[in-house]
Amino acid sequence: MATAAERTGPARTDAAHRASPSGWVLRVIVSAHTVAIFGQPVFAGIYLSGDFDGLRWHEVGANIVTALGYLQLIAAVVVWLRLRQARLCLATLALVAAETVQYFAGIDGALWLHLPLGVLTIVGLVLQFIAVWSGPIEPATREEDDSE
Numbered sequence: 001m002a003t004a005a006e007r008t009g010p011a012r013t014d015a016a017h018r019a020s021p022s023g024w025v026l027r028v029i030v031s032a033h034t035v036a037i038f039g040q041p042v043f044a045g046i047y048l049s050g051d052f053d054g055l056r057w058h059e060v061g062a063n064i065v066t067a068l069g070y071l072q073l074i075a076a077v078v079v080w081l082r083l084r085q086a087r088l089c090l091a092t093l094a095l096v097a098a099e100t101v102q103y104f105a106g107i108d109g110a111l112w113l114h115l116p117l118g119v120l121t122i123v124g125l126v127l128q129f130i131a132v133w134s135g136p137i138e139p140a141t142r143e144e145d146d147s148e
């Protein structure tokens, strides 16, 4: 059993960053997805300031964000099947559902829904970014072994 000293410092950081190949793929996609979604309020702000190019960029951004969301879902399903970690997959499923509603709310101009849901999806994705980078993404059994 690890002592308290062994659980701190670089050894603990290394353990947190450990991931299987499918875990690394998920981390890369979640990171790209997070960067992409931060562009959305910026482009919306450019548009609302009177520059119509902002709406075009927001539309391109919406397609990129949505595509990355579906890629993230595929990667999270693989992590679930290979590593038996359902949590990230269920969280991604909720996020992708919210982004899909967000997309159609944007097209419909339903800003009463689009603006708060936009903030919520960004917060949700940031929490997922923190989750995939702050702990190991490994087979469930190995994780249990580590906690002994």
Ligand code: HEM
Pocket (backbone or CB within 6 Å): 037, 040, 041, 044, 048, 055, 056, 058, 059, 061, 062, 063, 065, 066, 099, 100, 102, 103, 104, 105, 106, 107, 108, 109, 110, 111, 114, 115, 118, 119, 121, 122
């Ligand atoms: C906090 C974040 C966001 C803000 C503040 C925001 C704001 C806006 C605004 C002001 C519009 C223009 C609506 C109109 O003129 O009627 C719009 C349109 C749109 N938004 Fe967002 N949005 C955000 C995030 C997102 C995200 C994450 C997506 C994609 C999943 C998205 C997809 C769209 C789409 C598809 C449109 C329609 C574009 C068009 O008509 O060409 N938005 N958004």
